[in-house]
Amino acid sequence: MATKTPVSTTINGEPVEFLCEPRQSLLEVLRDTLHLTGAKEGCNNGNCGACTVILNGVAVDSCLVLGVEVEGAEVTTVEGLACRNELHPIQQCFLEDAALQCGICTPGFLVAAKALLDKIPNPTEEQIRFHLAGNICRCTGYDKIVKAVQHAAQEMAK
């Protein structure tokens, strides 16, 4: 067993400390050590976006970040979107607009959409498609996802 490194970070607004081996990805740490299983492992190499989290304000693939790299950082996972029993408007709109089928891609899309709307609150359809191009969905055909994000942008502007 290789030696573990202590890491202090902030996840979903809460201070968190964990021990990890340098070779563990942030995705592995989130899922296996911290039991935050919202981020999914699809490809494990930056191709699918199912593992998307927000790291210091920007969307990243957590499979391509080492756990030790988040020392002192701020991480938001899909678990941090809902507020107690209330879904985040993006989550609510995905439900209402049927923007998911099997659901494996959904956490990644929700987090990528949150990062997008944090940066561009009123994106055009082209901007949505451009910024969500790192997330792959094999079920919906994307149109409903794009519409749900547009809908969420309207809800959040209210």
Place this chain on the structure above:
Amino acid sequence: MISAFTYKSPTTLKDAIASLASEPGKSEVLAGGSDLLALMKDRIATPEVVVNIKSIPNLSGINVAGGKIQIGANTTLTDLIEHAAVKKNLPALVSAARDLGSTQIRNVATVGGNLCQRNRDWYFRNGLNPEVKEELQYSSIFPMEGQVYVHPSTLAPVLIAYGASVTVASGVDAAGKEKTREIPVEKLFQVSDLKGKREVVLAPNEIIVSVNVPVVDGVKAAEIEVRERQSHDWPLVQAAAALTVDASGTITKANVVLGHVAPVPVRASAAEKLLVGKKLDANLATQAGKAASEGAKTTPKNEYKTALVEVAVKRALLGAVGNEYWKGA
């Protein structure tokens, strides 16, 4: 799982250089990690030491001074494409960086890492497995030293067209200060043997510090990528053109560089020669495209790339002077 390694996160360039081994394969620089971690997961890279260079101040950020734009090696592609001076002066670089990967990748991928990324050849990425050697539809049409992989960086051809160089930190002098050397981006690449000899001429303990792009009045540039998919994938063919045009419209200098057709980014010298001293029109651009594909050594699987080179060069040239005819009136 990735094989175990010692992790270092130095805060000075000097310490980073000291942490790197001088033999190939023993240590790796970690910038955005978007290539390195994938290589390590597949055990193509198995370093004993990984040196994260992101805690070193001054390696990221963009400075505009003295007729050049200096881009810190750790600058992410997202920061690059959103920078006002880069957007204004280096539109072809913005185009290449914007079309690359995805938002998640651009948010971590750095300019230095982009230039040092390993090739994407399936044979190489499969641990030199002879069974995958046959997948040649993406391979080089200008093979070199027996290698048929293509260089993966889409920033490199554009940087070469703009006449950029890299500043490299290579060791520490007697007074404890980092020694640096300057390499034109054009001279940064070599043909890898897919083993110890990498795609870049850097020693294993050298670190790119910055990429320096001259900003020259009157230079007009564009780049064209032909892609199967709009995101995620590497282009099939890329052409970058930077033209210096005098008041009469005559081309006084032409840089035409091709990507994804050879193990290194290649200059289309025959096309450049043809262009200098003439005024650009559709006919000349078509001829230049034909000249750029001259000498290609194709196979039935990749011969389509010569046609793509011809069109990409034509469009890059006309696009540089603002004629994006292919987008329709």
